[in-house]
Amino acid sequence: MNDIFDKDxxxxxxxKDRTDELASRSDYEKLKGLKDKTMVSRFRDYAxxxxxxxxxxxxxxxxxxxxxVVAELDHFMESIPGHDAPRTPLxxxxxxxxxxxxxxxxxxxxxxxxxAEVEKARxxxxxxxxxxxxxxxxxxxxxxx
Numbered sequence: 385m386n387d388i389f390d391k392d393x394x395x396x397x398x399x400k401d402r403t404d405e406l407a408s409r410s411d412y413e414k415l416k417g418l419k420d421k422t423m424v425s426r427f428r429d430y431a432x433x434x435x436x437x438x439x440x441x442x443x444x445x446x447x448x449x450x451x452x453v454v455a456e457l458d459h460f461m462e463s464i465p466g467h468d469a470p471r472t473p474l475x476x477x478x479x480x481x482x483x484x485x486x487x488x489x490x491x492x493x494x495x496x497x498x499x500a501e502v503e504k505a506r507x508x509x510x511x512x513x514x515x516x517x518x519x520x521x522x523x524x525x526x527x528x529x
Contacts, residue, residue, distance in 0.1 A: 393440040393448065393493075406438055406451045415454070416461075423457075426464060431483035432475070435460050440493065448493065 399406060407415060409423035427434050435456035440448030471479070 391442055393442060394438070395440075396436065396438045399438050399453065405453055405455065407454050407457065408441075408449050408451050412452070412454065412457050426461065428479075428483060429471075430460070430464055430479055431486060432478040432481070433460055433463055434482070434486075442497070447490070 394400060409427065410420075412418070413420060413423055435452050437450050438453055439451045441451060442448050
């Protein structure tokens with residue numbers, strides 16, 4: 385894939401030298417011995433409480449891997465009440481709003497990456513078209529001689 389997808393996008397650069405304090409959702413699940421996809425449901429149901437993203441790791445593919453501070457994920461998990469404490473309708477709506485904001489931000493980031501890739505391709509195309517015209521002009525001049 386294009387190198388544009390292989391760049392880390394830091395939102396909290398103070399953690400660049402402290403990567404041992406960071407984890408993605410799946411890394412956190414492994415670290416804490418949680419079931420697969422536990423964090424997915426927690427992030428969905430409590431999106432209004434999710435810690436701030438530290439960085440997006442862009443690798444091949446369209447979706448970034450979101451990375452968080454482990455201590456903040458610990459606090460997030462501790463803040464979730466047990467199953468005997470249902471969320472109020474307002475809490476559920478707030479979580480939905482937060483979840484949709486994250487989704488909109490993700491789509492906007494993906495679109496920006498793709499637009500940058502298209503712009504890069506347009507510039508490369510313009511260069512090649514210019515070179516083609518120059519070569520065709522040289523052929524025309526040589527044929528006239």
